Amino acid sequence: MTGTEPTADETPTTRSIPAVAVVDAQTPGNVGTIARAMKNFGFEELLLVDPPELDPDGEAYGFAGHAREDVLPNAQEISFDELVSSYHTIGCTAVTNEGDHNHVRFPFSTPRDLAQRLPTVDADTAIVFGREGVGLTNDELARIDEICSIPASADYPVLNLGQAATITLYELREMTLSPAGTQLPDLERVRASQPLLERLYDQWDELLVEINHPEEKREKTARMIRRVFGRADPTTREVNTFLGVLRRATERPDQEE
Amino acid sequence: MTGTEPTADETPTTRSIPAVAVVDAQTPGNVGTIARAMKNFGFEELLLVDPPELDPDGEAYGFAGHAREDVLPNAQEISFDELVSSYHTIGCTAVTNEGDHNHVRFPFSTPRDLAQRLPTVDADTAIVFGREGVGLTNDELARIDEICSIPASADYPVLNLGQAATITLYELREMTLSPAGTQLPDLERVRASQPLLERLYDQWDELLVEINHPEEKREKTARMIRRVFGRADPTTREVNTFLGVLRRATERPDQEE
Structure with a gap:
């Protein structure tokens, strides 16, 4: 019997919500933006590897909106070693390899692929974002379990860190928000009879x-x-x-x- | 015969890419973030109603990434009157009405709904975002043709201006980027034989x-x-x-x- 089959005496485990990890962010404002997107889409656990200083009167809290009340102050500092050994890690990068001649950035999934697959998996997962500018390094990606990439313009596919995290968490919102859990009414329109x-x-x-x-x-x-x-x-x-x-x-x- | 049926002598009209309009933004950085998202997802025409000053050495250009080279310097200032009279306008708001007792914020579409419908329409369209904090006012929304809202957490559905625009443009990317127009290879993986x-x-x-x-x-x-x-x-x-x-x-x- 595997651990995922509850017996009559066990309560089934709750579906786990992925953690969000940010590696070596340079700008406190981006950490705040990510915390806000987490709160907008129902994520709670923020893990920071080598974070910048997060001054309660500074940009991180300034950009966090209501996430300044929970997601941001509850963020945990963690080492990269601890991150990759405790979580199934999914590293986000704008730059993939073109094919299977190299494992570091290929195969990859898009955020929408993950949105379809992850809700069916019960496990500790962390979505990992890299520093501004260069993102996650090849050395870091090599230690990460799988790769995710947001489709964008071939001319300029490199998103800002906060924007990349926002899109990824938006796509994964169905893991955290029940259908009735968004602000929108169930029906978008009601046609007259x-x-x-x-x-x-x-x-x-x-x-x-x-x-x-x-x-x-x-x-x-x-x-x-x-x-x-x-x-x-x-x-x-x-x-x-x-x-x-x-x-x-x-x-x-x-x-x- | 309608205007959409080209004769042998006419070249078919190019599918029009929506403009992006920002009404009364307070923070130059948000205008820069929106310009960057536009460039990331293939949009070009940025319309600004009552914009803040955009200093080439300031935050707007600092946040714009490569969009500082084209989208941002090519932005046009426009009045709200001119905007609603020249474009089919789609106003983005986090707050919708619950039902059809009021027309101002209902019915609405989600960005994904728009992504399915708009590519089939050939017309001048502008996606309109409001100021930080309060977004578009009821008076403004009343003059706008249709409403769009991003599904988010009922606890905190209000996205930052730049983040809302990023998600909306991400969802509409298929209007601007051909399937081969993203940075990603056509195949996400190639299974061995x-x-x-x-x-x-x-x-x-x-x-x-x-x-x-x-x-x-x-x-x-x-x-x-x-x-x-x-x-x-x-x-x-x-x-x-x-x-x-x-x-x-x-x-x-x-x-x-």
């Missing part, structure tokens, strides 16, 4: 008649109207507003004596 | 015999080995390295007299 939409199309038809839109064009125009509203997925409120406006344009109650 | 993999499994079998691995366990162990290497998609070079090591472990040429 079809009977209400049909009333809208009828009202447009009435308007076309009222304004003497050429009879031979009415069918085509009505179809175009249906296409436009069909694509827009209008809400009940939006359709009701249109209905009011069109009814008024058709009946012109303002012109009654 | 099956005959080579079978040689690897045979070599493991030989090792199990050589080291007197209990006979009754060999079949199970061999299956486990096949599963591990099967999931890892090893490259030709990786398999050859294993083959060399296993052959040496089996034959121990170093122990020969």
Whole structure:
């Protein structure tokens, strides 16, 4: 029996949320930016290898937003040796090898690949980012378990450290935030009911008649109207507003004596 | 005939790349960060409404990376009126309405929704980001054509301006970068040929015999080995390295007299 099969007496382990490790960051502001992205996407454990000084009145805390309350003060300093021996490490780099002639930077995964695979793995994982400018060195990458690279412009694929971490954590957000765990409502839009939409199309038809839109064009125009509203997925409120406006344009109650 | 159907004499219109507009940014560094993300993901047209002063020796240029050479110096100052009248505008906000009781912040799309829809539309579009802190105001959003929101933690969904723009442009990269236009090779990995993999499994079998691995366990162990290497998609070079090591472990040429 393996450790991942809980017996009746054991509670199943919670799915583990990856740690985020930053190696030899030069700029406190970038550490703060990474802490903020962690909090924005539900990550908690920040590991710092050879960090710059993080002054509570300085840039790290200034850039951290609400992460100044937890992620940043709870960050742990760790050695690179300890990092690679305690965690399954995934090193992020803008520069991969082109093929399998060299193991250091190939094969690689994209953040979206990781977002699909990692949630199915229960293990201590750390996403590792390198210093500004040169990123993780070949010597460091050689000791790291796997490689991740963000697809970007061939002309200029090198992202700023904070921006690279932000994108990677954004892609991995489904490991930390349940579907109901984002700020967004479950539905992005709520289309009005079809009977209400049909009333809208009828009202447009009435308007076309009222304004003497050429009879031979009415069918085509009505179809175009249906296409436009069909694509827009209008809400009940939006359709009701249109209905009011069109009814008024058709009946012109303002012109009654 | 519509304007989108080119005749034999017309060249088809190039798909238009969205502009990026920043309204009332307070911090030059954020404008630089956005310019850098634009260059990383292939965007060119930066529009600034009420920008802070962008000193060539200051933070905007300091944060822009290589975008200091083109995106940032080519940025155009524009009024909000001109922006909304010249472009189809998509306003980014962390805060949406919950439903259709109010039009200002609902319905909305996510950046990934836009990435699917916008490439099919040929039109002048601008992705609009608001000032630090409060983002775009309700008055501004009311004049903007549609709303976009990045899914983030319900506890703290407010991203830093530069980070929000970075994620949005990352998601829209396929509008600007052809599949071959990223820095990454087309293939993320190249699995060794099956005959080579079978040689690897045979070599493991030989090792199990050589080291007197209990006979009754060999079949199970061999299956486990096949599963591990099967999931890892090893490259030709990786398999050859294993083959060399296993052959040496089996034959121990170093122990020969």
